Amino acid sequence: MKITVNITDKSVYEKLVKMAEMVNIPVEKLVKRVIKGVALQGDFVVKEFLIKNPIRVRGKMERLEVAFSIAVEYGMRFYWFFLEPFLKRLDAFGHYYVDDMDVDYEGNVICFHFALLRGSPLRIHTFFLDLEGLSGGVSITTYTYLNEGTPKEILDRMDELSGSIEDEIINHEDFQALESIRLEVNKGEKMIIFEAYAEEHDDLPPIPELSNFIRKLLVKSGYQKWEKTYNAEKE
Missing domain, CATH: 3.30.1360 (Gyrase A; domain 2)
Incomplete structure (x- = not known):
């Protein structure tokens, strides 16, 4: 199955390009990996933030964007402040x-x-x-x-x-x-x-x-x- 993605926001595209350069892969492959990650873990975000505990933001697209932003932000902070130091302590x-x-x-x-x-x-x-x-x-x-x-x-x-x-x-x-x-x-x-x-x-x-x-x-x-x-x- 082929999905075409049009990115109209220049700043979003520039950030994707920057991330692709950081890991040294084409931006198209980066986007594919991001989509795969959303497919594998996105159902949890949708269930927790949009269905069980809906975010009080107007508009379906806006709620979806906020839900994923919260999930990534909370997850990364927990990782930075707790998991990473703990795993390093265990080598x-x-x-x-x-x-x-x-x-x-x-x-x-x-x-x-x-x-x-x-x-x-x-x-x-x-x-x-x-x-x-x-x-x-x-x-x-x-x-x-x-x-x-x-x-x-x-x-x-x-x-x-x-x-x-x-x-x-x-x-x-x-x-x-x-x-x-x-x-x-x-x-x-x-x-x-x-x-x-x-x-x-x-x-x-x-x-x-x-x-x-x-x-x-x-x-x-x-x-x-x-x-x-x-x-x-x-x-």
């Missing part, structure tokens, strides 16, 4: 994005689900943070998903090795402030789970460091070598 900035978020107002807990960006070499695919307010304790749970075809003997070996890797994590200097550390290989669900609790946000370990321990488990168990061969055969 995970550029590797993960927020896949979901929830707030338990009664329990004063903010829950985040982070998912790995495509192309990142880290071995932790998703992790969850349950924050007790903005400056209290925090629980972390990470998941590394294994291939469905992983042989039983590799899973068994991984399970046997997990205890010694857990001990290494506990004794590592970056993990000294953590409590209730647990590393588990769930052979049924085919995943590696790490759990821990920190009394302060700053006590959380760097995600890449934790990923290194997971990678060590994958290598020593023979999984990483098997996975490489398995993927090559599929290609």
Whole structure:
């Protein structure tokens, strides 16, 4: 399907050109990506700002423009002031994005689900943070998903090795402030789970460091070598 867009506002066009130059792509491709982004996330903006809680602005087009402006403005401010510093503190900035978020107002807990960006070499695919307010304790749970075809003997070996890797994590200097550390290989669900609790946000370990321990488990168990061969055969 082809859609033709006529931009009559010169200042809008100039801003689009400037953005395209910043990322070094043609302005036409930039507009296509923007349209795709609106298609993927725009229904949420329409439902929340135009249907459930309609903005008190006259005119459908004006309300739509204000709705997207508010969504982008609020989202970017939350990102700048909270998410970016938090991800940098975990040394995970550029590797993960927020896949979901929830707030338990009664329990004063903010829950985040982070998912790995495509192309990142880290071995932790998703992790969850349950924050007790903005400056209290925090629980972390990470998941590394294994291939469905992983042989039983590799899973068994991984399970046997997990205890010694857990001990290494506990004794590592970056993990000294953590409590209730647990590393588990769930052979049924085919995943590696790490759990821990920190009394302060700053006590959380760097995600890449934790990923290194997971990678060590994958290598020593023979999984990483098997996975490489398995993927090559599929290609």
